[in-house]
Amino acid sequence: MSSLPLVLLHAYPLDARMWDPVRAPLAERTRLITPDLRGFGRxxxxxxxxxxxxxxxxxxxxALLDRLGLDRVVLGGCSMGGYVTFALLRLAPERVGGIAxxxxxxxxDTDEARSNRFAVARRAETEGTAGWLADQMLPVLLGETTRKRRPEVVERVREIVEQQSPSGVAAAQRAMAARGDSTALLRSVDVPAVVIAGEEDTVNPPGVARDLADTMPHAELMALPEAGHLTPLEAPEAVVDALARLLG
Incomplete structure (x- = not known):
């Protein structure tokens, strides 16, 4: 087992269940912690x-790490979970011994992206999220190959998205809209890192991931074919391999 526990932070608008496909093999290697971020899941x-x-x-x-008595962890985040990782690095860099x-x-965000986030937040608060949020998000979250060939993954993501609270969705959108640029922060990150990218990710394409990996002094880029934005659900074995290298 690795000496450092692994904490994985989920994407929007999902919860910790997005890690289910990678949970068992990672738990064999180290202590695994997958919290639901506030407003999501439980x-x-x-x-x-x-x-x-x-x-x-x-x-x-x-606070969770304090309760568990964990001084230092490997911290991984998917999409929104990555932005929370950046926030934690600002608050307590000494607690992070590796980054995924x-x-x-x-x-x-660009001005356009920020406006879109505010529009989604308002719609979630006025209409709820049933009947439109999952339909809007599935083509964004999952790669074309997954959507065409893996209906069970599509339905699982739909199920998780549809169970999130409208207030949590709205609050997360506003929180992400308010975030700043983290490039300078990442240049100062002096721990091992891995950047995992789906080659079919249209939200943050592989070129964005390459720039991210180039920003950090000790980062390795792993580009995964036939996967989109949610690689832990679309290519779990490859994600486990990438995280195992970081843990090892």
């Missing part, structure tokens, strides 16, 4: 407008 969203930032999500993770970034990017 983690409630605090009332009011306070406490809904990526920093607050990162503080939740740090999956479908993430260092740059802040």
């Amino acid at each position: 983690s409630p969203l605090p009332g009011g407008e306070a406490g809904r930032s990526l920093d607050d999500m990162a503080r939740d993770v740090l 970034l999956i479908g993430a990017k260092a740059s802040a």
